[in-house]
Amino acid sequence: MTDIITITPSPAIDLSTSVERIVPVAKLRGKTQRRDPGGGGVNVARVIRRLGGDARAIYPVGGAIGKLLRQLLDQEGVVSQTWAIAGETRENFFVDEIGAGRQYRFILPGPRLAESEWRECLTLVAALEPFPRYLVASGSLPEGVPDDFYAQVARIAKQRGAKFVLDTSGPALAAAAAEGVDLIKPNLREMRELTGSEPSDAYEWEVAARDLVGTGKATVVALTMAHLGAALVTRDEVLRAQPILITPRSAVGAGDSFLAALIWRLASDASRADAFRLAVAAGAAALLHPGTELCRPADVARLAEQVTIERG
Ligand SMILES: Nc1ncnc2c1ncn2[C@@H]1O[C@H](COP(=O)(O)OP(=O)(O)OP(=O)(O)O)[C@@H](O)[C@H]1O
Numbered sequence: 001m002t003d004i005i006t007i008t009p010s011p012a013i014d015l016s017t018s019v020e021r022i023v024p025v026a027k028l029r030g031k032t033q034r035r036d037p038g039g040g041g042v043n044v045a046r047v048i049r050r051l052g053g054d055a056r057a058i059y060p061v062g063g064a065i066g067k068l069l070r071q072l073l074d075q076e077g078v079v080s081q082t083w084a085i086a087g088e089t090r091e092n093f094f095v096d097e098i099g100a101g102r103q104y105r106f107i108l109p110g111p112r113l114a115e116s117e118w119r120e121c122l123t124l125v126a127a128l129e130p131f132p133r134y135l136v137a138s139g140s141l142p143e144g145v146p147d148d149f150y151a152q153v154a155r156i157a158k159q160r161g162a163k164f165v166l167d168t169s170g171p172a173l174a175a176a177a178a179e180g181v182d183l184i185k186p187n188l189r190e191m192r193e194l195t196g197s198e199p200s201d202a203y204e205w206e207v208a209a210r211d212l213v214g215t216g217k218a219t220v221v222a223l224t225m226a227h228l229g230a231a232l233v234t235r236d237e238v239l240r241a242q243p244i245l246i247t248p249r250s251a252v253g254a255g256d257s258f259l260a261a262l263i264w265r266l267a268s269d270a271s272r273a274d275a276f277r278l279a280v281a282a283g284a285a286a287l288l289h290p291g292t293e294l295c296r297p298a299d300v301a302r303l304a305e306q307v308t309i310e311r312g
């Protein structure tokens with residue numbers, strides 16, 4: 001039985017290349033060419049698979065790009081459960097400017113979903129048999145999908161006795177938090193939007209996270225603060241991880257890698273501290289290599305030994 005199923009309402013194919021310099025008008029000849037599956041929940045499932053776990057991915061499939069996405073995931077050993085949509089699956093476009101050490105990330109709008117199309121996802125989730133222990137929804141909502149979509153998924157998970165994990169932003173996150181979810185993984189920007197506050201130091205951020213727990217918006221808040229580390233906040237404890245010192249070569253996939261490692265370990269009944277340690281290592285590991293590559297298991301294992309966790 002699959003313990004973890006991810007939901008990605010807005011998946012993508014990430015097309016990436018690298019050029020020496022970006023200048024207008026001239027033909028910029030890419031030195032490399034790569035296509036990766038993309039989108040929050042899709043990446044979470046891929047990282048879990050890479051780390052040796054098992055996660056299924058639910059996402060909509062449209063047109064030739066959608067077929068390609070499914071094929072690429074098949075090749076990585078991620079089992080897909082899809083539903084068909086009329087629009088073409090989204091593509092994103094990433095360019096590394098090697099000379100300047102900069103990365104450009106173009107996130108394209110993707111297709112609009114009709115009401116019948118997003119409702120089909122809810123039907124599919126409600127009918128999962130057996131239901132997973134962890135349902136992980138991640139990423140933005142496509143045009144046409146109402147802000148309370150994830151709140152509706154949260155309700156289904158609750159009815160089925162599963163843990164609902166959410167990594168998203170803005171009104172979609174706010175609506176699901178109002179419903180109450182098991183775990184959220186806001187970064188600082190998402191935390192600001194969700195709480196409407198502007199904490200000035202790590203302690204104040206933790207107080208804001210505790211408040212989300214205290215008001216029943218989330219049982220666990222995994223607050224990630226990029227190079228400043230992370231905090232895992234529950235009703236009875238705060239775990240703090242000091243950041244790992246690395247030189248980032250990419251900005252892609254830290255959040256997804258963090259969440260994947262965390263949920264994979266929690267689903268394997270590891271302690272919260274051990275799961276958190278691996279998550280911090282996976283987030284940092286995602287940034288070690290240029291391009292769109294996700295974290296490598298050997299890097300995750302090596303970096304995990306450098307993570308210090310304090311109890312607050
Ligand atoms: N520059 C960094 N140095 C060390 N670790 C990092 C760095 N950036 C991210 N991490 C690790 O990855 C985790 C998640 O990163 P971050 O807080 O940037 O999430 P995010 O904003 O959701 O990322 P994404 O842009 O991938 O959505 C951090 O908690 C940290 O453990």
Ligand SMILES: [Mg+2]
Nearest residue numbers: 167187255256
């Ligand atoms: Mg994120």
